[in-house]
Amino acid sequence: MARPQQQNLFADDELPENLAAWEVAAQNDRLLAEVVFNRPLTTVYHYVVPDALRELIGPGKRIEAPFGRGNKLTTGFCVGLSTEVPAGRALKSLTAVLDREPLADAKLLELTRWIADRYLCGWGQVLESVIPAGVKSRAGTRDLTFFELAADFERRLGKTRLPAKQQAVVAALQSAGRPLRADELSEAAECGISPIHTLRDKGLVVSRRDRMLVASAELPPPEPHREIVLNSDQHRAVRDILSVLQSGQHKTLLLHGVTGSGKTEVYIRAIEEIVGYGRQAIVLVPEISLTPQTIRRFRSRFSSVAVLHSHLTDSERHAHWQEIVSGNVQVVVGARSAIFAPTPHLGLIVIDEEHETSFKQDTTPRYHAREVARRRAAQERIPLLLGSATPTLESWLRVLRKEDSLISMPKRVERLPLPPVIVVDTRNDPQVRQGTAIGRALFTAMNSALKEKGQVILFLNVRGFAPVLWCRACGEGVRCPHCDISLTWHKQRGVALCHSCDFEVSPPPTHCPKCGHGGLTHLGLGTERLEHEVRQRFPEATCLRMDSDTMKQRGSHQTALDAFRAGEVQILLGTQMIAKGLDFPNVTLVGVIDADTQLHQPDLRAAERTFQLIAQVAGRTGRSARGGRVFVQSASPEQPAIQFASRHDYLGFASAELEHRKVLQVPPFSHLVRVIFRGPVELDVEADAQLTADKIRAAVKEQSLAVRVLGPAPCLVTRLKTLFRYHLQMTSVSLEALRAAWLAIAAEVPTRKDVEIVVDVDPMNLR
Numbered sequence: 120m121a122r123p124q125q126q127n128l129f130a131d132d133e134l135p136e137n138l139a140a141w142e143v144a145a146q147n148d149r150l151l152a153e154v155v156f157n158r159p160l161t162t163v164y165h166y167v168v169p170d171a172l173r174e175l176i177g178p179g180k181r182i183e184a185p186f187g188r189g190n191k192l193t194t195g196f197c198v199g200l201s202t203e204v205p206a207g208r209a210l211k212s213l214t215a216v217l218d219r220e221p222l223a224d225a226k227l228l229e230l231t232r233w234i235a236d237r238y239l240c241g242w243g244q245v246l247e248s249v250i251p252a253g254v255k256s257r258a259g260t261r262d263l264t265f266f267e268l269a270a271d272f273e274r275r276l277g278k279t280r281l282p283a284k285q286q287a288v289v290a291a292l293q294s295a296g297r298p299l300r301a302d303e304l305s306e307a308a309e310c311g312i313s314p315i316h317t318l319r320d321k322g323l324v325v326s327r328r329d330r331m332l333v334a335s336a337e338l339p340p341p342e343p344h345r346e347i348v349l350n351s352d353q354h355r356a357v358r359d360i361l362s363v364l365q366s367g368q369h370k371t372l373l374l375h376g377v378t379g380s381g382k383t384e385v386y387i388r389a390i391e392e393i394v395g396y397g398r399q400a401i402v403l404v405p406e407i408s409l410t411p412q413t414i415r416r417f418r419s420r421f422s423s424v425a426v427l428h429s430h431l432t433d434s435e436r437h438a439h440w441q442e443i444v445s446g447n448v449q450v451v452v453g454a455r456s457a458i459f460a461p462t463p464h465l466g467l468i469v470i471d472e473e474h475e476t477s478f479k480q481d482t483t484p485r486y487h488a489r490e491v492a493r494r495r496a497a498q499e500r501i502p503l504l505l506g507s508a509t510p511t512l513e514s515w516l517r518v519l520r521k522e523d524s525l526i527s528m529p530k531r532v533e534r535l536p537l538p539p540v541i542v543v544d545t546r547n548d549p550q551v552r553q554g555t556a557i558g559r560a561l562f563t564a565m566n567s568a569l570k571e572k573g574q575v576i577l578f579l580n581v582r583g584f585a586p587v588l589w590c591r592a593c594g595e596g597v598r599c600p601h602c603d604i605s606l607t608w609h610k611q612r613g614v615a616l617c618h619s620c621d622f623e624v625s626p627p628p629t630h631c632p633k634c635g636h637g638g639l640t641h642l643g644l645g646t647e648r649l650e651h652e653v654r655q656r657f658p659e660a661t662c663l664r665m666d667s668d669t670m671k672q673r674g675s676h677q678t679a680l681d682a683f684r685a686g687e688v689q690i691l692l693g694t695q696m697i698a699k700g701l702d703f704p705n706v707t708l709v710g711v712i713d714a715d716t717q718l719h720q721p722d723l724r725a726a727e728r729t730f731q732l733i734a735q736v737a738g739r740t741g742r743s744a745r746g747g748r749v750f751v752q753s754a755s756p757e758q759p760a761i762q763f764a765s766r767h768d769y770l771g772f773a774s775a776e777l778e779h780r781k782v783l784q785v786p787p788f789s790h791l792v793r794v795i796f797r798g799p800v801e802l803d804v805e806a807d808a809q810l811t812a813d814k815i816r817a818a819v820k821e822q823s824l825a826v827r828v829l830g831p832a833p834c835l836v837t838r839l840k841t842l843f844r845y846h847l848q849m850t851s852v853s854l855e856a857l858r859a860a861w862l863a864i865a866a867e868v869p870t871r872k873d874v875e876i877v878v879d880v881d882p883m884n885l886r
Contacts, residue, residue, distance in 0.1 A: 152176055152213055153199035155243035156186060159483070161235070161865075163198065163242070165205055167212040176200065176213070178228060179221030181255070184213045196246045198228055222250050226498060227459065233494055237854075239792070239861055239878045240484045248484055249459040251427075251436045259434025265298035266315060269325050276323060284314040288324070298327070349388070352528040353381050359526050360389045363502045364467065371493060373473075373518050374506040376528030377537060377767065378738020379702075382506045385528075386469050387420050389504065394421065394449045398466025403488055405475040406454040412680065417452055427453035427460060430673065455480060455488040458495065465499050468492045473505040473514060474731055479883045487881065489514075508738060508769070509731040512780065513787040515773050531742075538709075538741035540733075540749040540765040542756045551752070556649045557656065561710045561750045569660055569689055573707030573745065577649060577692035578736045580716050582666040583607035584648045585641035588615060588627065592636035597628055601841045608641055609668070610651070620840045649692055649712060657690065665693030698736040704743035709736055714753040714761055721835060722885055723785050726760040730772050733764035785850070786881065792849045792857045793882045795834065798874035801843040805831070807869040807876075808845040815849065818863035826851045826860045835886040842875075854880075 150168040166184050168176050176182070178199050186193035192214060204210070223231065223246060231249060235242040253259070268289065269275060281289065291307035292299060299307065304315055318324040349357065356374060363370045376382045390400040404413060406428060418424050425439040425448040442448050444461045451460040455478050458468070470478070470489055478488040489505065496503035505514055505523075517523040531537065541560070545551040548558040556579070557565070568575050585608045588597040596605040599617035606615040608627055615627040630637045650664045663679055670676045676696070683691050684703060691697060711733060718729045733751055740747030753761055763772035781788050796808040808831035819826045830847035837844055851857050861878065868876060 149202065149204065150176070151201050151204065151210070152182060152197045153201060154182060154184060154195040154213075155198055155241065155246065156193055156195040157243045157247040158241050159244060160241045161862075164195075165201070165208070165210055167210050168200075169212050172213055172216050175216040177221055178225065179223040181217040181222065182213050183215040183217060185211050196223070196243055198232075198242065198246075222254060224461065226495075227461065230459075230491070230495055230498060234484055234486050234491060236858070237490070237494075238484050238486050238880045239858065239865075245484045245486075248482075249456065251433070251440060251456075253431075253433030253435075253437040254440050256433065256437075258432070258437045260437075263300050264326050264328050265300055266292065266304055266319070266324050266326050267298040268292050269323055272323055275321070281318075282314070284308065284310040285318055288314050288318055292324070347381075347384055349384065350381070350530075350532055350534075352376075352530055353385055353388075353532075356385045356526045356528055357388045359524075360385070360502065360504060361392055363524075364389065364392055367500065369497045369500045369502065371496070371503045371505065371517070371523040372526055373510060373514055373523050374504060374526045374528065375510055375769070376506065376508060377531060378508045378735065379531040379535065379537075379742050380508075380528040381532040382471070382528065383416070386471065386504065386506065387417070390450060390467060390469070391420065393466035396466060398464045399443075399446075399449060399451065399462040400467040400469065401451045401453075401457060401460055401462060401465065401492075402469045402471065403453065403455065403457055403478070403492065404471045405477050412677070414452060417450055421449045423447055423449045425451050425460070427451060427457040429454065458488050458491050465495075466501055467504065468496050468501065469504045469506065471506050474507045474509050474511045476728075476883045479881075481884065483877070485879045485882070487883075490881075509734050510769075510773075511787075512727060512773060512777055516777065516787045519777075535741060535743070536746070537767045538737060538747040538749050540737055540751060540767070542714075542761060542765050543750055543752045544756045545752050545754050548752075556644050556652050556712050557710070558750075558752050561752060562656065564708055564748060564750055565657065565690075565710070568708040569657065571707065572705075573747075574683065574686070574688075574703065574705045575690045575708045575710065576697060576703075576706055576736070576739050577653070577690065577710045577712060578694075578698055578732075579644060579646050579649050579692065579712040580694050580698075580732065581643070581645045581713075582618075582647065582668055582694055583616065583645035584610040584651070585643050586645055587642040589640045589642045590631035590634060590636055591638065591640055593631060593634040595631065595633050596642075597632060597639065601838070603836050603838045607645065609647060611647055611668075619836070644713060646693055653690055653692060660689040661687065662690045662692065663688040665691065665697050667694070667696075669693075670696070695732065698732060698739070701739055702742055703739065705745070706740045706742070707745050707747045709740045709747065709749045711736055711749070711751040711753075714751045715755050718755060718758060718760065720886075723780070723783075724883070726758070726776060729758075730760040730764045730769075730776075733761065734767065734769070737764070737767070784852075789850050789852050790854045790857055791881055792861065793846055793879045793885065794849070794861075795844060795846045795877040795879065796831070796874055797839070797842040797844045797877070798871070799842060800873070803871055804843045804845050804874055807871055807874045808847060810869050811864070811876075812847045814864040814867055815847070815860055819860050822859060822863065824851070824856045824860050825853060826856050 150173055151165045152168050154164045154166055176197060178197055180197050182195055182197050183192050184195060231245040232242055234245045287308040287310055288304060291304055301312060305312060319326055360372060363372060374382055393400055414426055425443050427436065427439055443451055446463045451457055451462060470492055473489055480486055492503055518525045543558055543560050545558055551558045565575055587605045588608055598605055599620065599622050601622055602617055602619045604617055604619050606617055609616050614623040614625040616623045631639060646664055646666045650662060653662045665679055682688050714733055717732065718725055737749040740749060751765065759775055796804045798804045812828060812831050816828050819828065827850045831845045834844040834846050849857050849860055
């Protein structure tokens, strides 16, 4: 049977001239979500928001949507909403909105987009990284039942008389004036749960379930506050900072103060000023300096302090995050990632020890917290304060170019002198030549310090007993089978360990894996061997070792420092975790066991890092009227970095090193992008690296970009964690030129399934 012809409800002259206009209008009525995913993609995708999700969707919330050809349900971030339908695209629809409240506000969305552009990674990758896992999972929360009186309570109750306990429940709810949890209501009404449930069954009380944060953000107690009188340098520094704060303008200030000059007190005085305006501060410190001592000091001066660092549990981090969002926190103290703290009233950002390499993230997104802080401060129109005794050459060059302002604090508090530094040439030291870690001069100085009831710090930036197991027969070291790295002997654990992939051999090999010859030799010094020697040569002194092998338990770092501060330990030795930020007035001697550890690394920053380490560890002594001395053992005592450090001459070192870098046109006089290729088959890795380098060179030539391309070549550590690694480098004075060169070929980069590509902008590590 033929279907009847549908009657047209409009006369021909009533129809619009262009039916397509109606279709466009219908499309424009659709709400579209702009979405990014945790992928190395620059694309912002558009999805239709179903009617059921319109009231829930919003920028900064996570969504679930079909992604890719297989339409796999994938979590992404909504970064915007629109009604304009992209031309020529069939749009998919969202399937869920995962968050009640946005995880990122408009400012954080803007900042993360800038990071994605600046560091050549995906916007979704940045958002996934900067919002803590505990916040995304709402760690420390649980479902709680809340009770309140029904809206029509009076009508339902009528003339009914309630039993005493039910009357008590009603009275408690009326008195509270808000919904109460079951435990709160039971306590207020002094009854069990049964009367509450009975009232609910009668319709007089209604209940609802809500997910609430129950974790607490516990912090160490504040240390006793003592009034500190500022010296003239500190007064001038505070005055200069406050003048910028009061101007309401963005400016970056470099506070260059010698070790012990009282920089932290300057930070606190500046923060007290902005807290007085009802605003908040973020203080970034290196992870190893983020001790309970630091937190106690801030808590003694501010009533509400939040902490963000890697040792927090997910629920603790979530609790701190929510406190910060509420606006009730005055100061956020944390490591690198605290720069993303969701402060609604930010007034100042401080980065202490700004020279620390830990402010650069070594996984995607590979941002530098200093540059992100600079951007966020400009976005908020607030000051950024950088502090260090040994600023990075990047920061110092900005001061010389008048891009940032310098605040100088050249003297220690109470006018205490900087300690004399004695450089010991270990090539002429008979004890060191015989294999001991502590040379004759340092041994004598340690004896004197201990006899005078002083304390000693020994610094060696190598852990383990011996960093090399060496075969006398074939001259080869015992290497990790997964990495091009020598195994380190850890005598106490009885293992030969790879410090890159944690591969271990237990017990350690006794014969060379290559030639089979027996009797392997232990070469080099580590902190474990140093500890063994100290205990043998100073049996009357209590010794404590601090490195990542001994400080694994939570709180062990602070327990060790408390014991040293209390005088229970006479000799403290360890790696860089003891080299900075510690203030112990009774330390009268510091020994640097091997100042050449970093100096001869194939790294353009080797001299800078050597100078910084010596200067920072030297600053641990001479912090009281007792004074102090520093002994630096080196087989290269004539090296400029060591000589400048021995004279506490940062200005001389910076001038000489900048001149050297300028001739070579390397950072900070240029920007660098390092592209790393890694995979299980070396030939595939090399081929992809070569093809990419060829494409970049062609793009540079075609666009006439002032970019120099180096490589590809094997990385210094060619095999790491079973993967072969090649890299190429692009260098230019212009960061925009480097971005243009990469983006021109990014879509054409080889996508071999088992070869991973990593892009690192302004890398700190070139190994």
